[in-house]
Amino acid sequence: MNSLTTRRAGIGVFYGVVDRWVGPDRLYKVFVTPDTVHAARVGGGWGVFLGRLAVLGELAPIFPLSVSAKPALEAQYRNLDPRATSFLARDKRNFRLHAAQVTHVHLAALWVFGRRRRRATVTFHRRDDGPRVRFHVTPPDLAAIHAALERTAFRVEADSA
Numbered sequence: 001m002n003s004l005t006t007r008r009a010g011i012g013v014f015y016g017v018v019d020r021w022v023g024p025d026r027l028y029k030v031f032v033t034p035d036t037v038h039a040a041r042v043g044g045g046w047g048v049f050l051g052r053l054a055v056l057g058e059l060a061p062i063f064p065l066s067v068s069a070k071p072a073l074e075a076q077y078r079n080l081d082p083r084a085t086s087f088l089a090r091d092k093r094n095f096r097l098h099a100a101q102v103t104h105v106h107l108a109a110l111w112v113f114g115r116r117r118r119r120a121t122v123t124f125h126r127r128d129d130g131p132r133v134r135f136h137v138t139p140p141d142l143a144a145i146h147a148a149l150e151r152t153a154f155r156v157e158a159d160s161a
Helices: 047-053 057-062 071-076 139-150
Strands: 006-008 011-018 025-032 036-045 067-069 095-098 102-111 118-126 133-137 156-160
Touching (some): 011 139, 025 067, 067 071, 102 139, 133 139
Parallel strands (some): 102 156
Antiparallel strands (some): 011 133, 036 067, 102 118, 118 133
């Protein structure tokens, strides 16, 4: 699924994939508020993992890269305020990152080796030396995500290749 940046009641929204080495990748609907990022798991699949297996760019079309949202999960968050206490209770994989927990957010657009396309990442580096959170997004959405994060308390660093 492509990452589509929209705005809902003053909240920036984008989709991002968190890849995992073991198990399917997770698709999150990420809500950006002035001081917090709220992530709701809305789907997943084996997309980034299988893409990693395709060492050569020419082999990439062999693997069905499918990371998609599940309509039932997506519907749960349609009218739910991400700031509500019930947000985290919906799924144990949902999470929040407050600006005080994050040292900086790094946005990068990179060329994928051996392929004729780009990929983009949004990485939240945590202050407590916890694991960083990296979302894979589509490059066209990176500028809109950058603009949404600039209006928040997060310190944003951006680079591009």
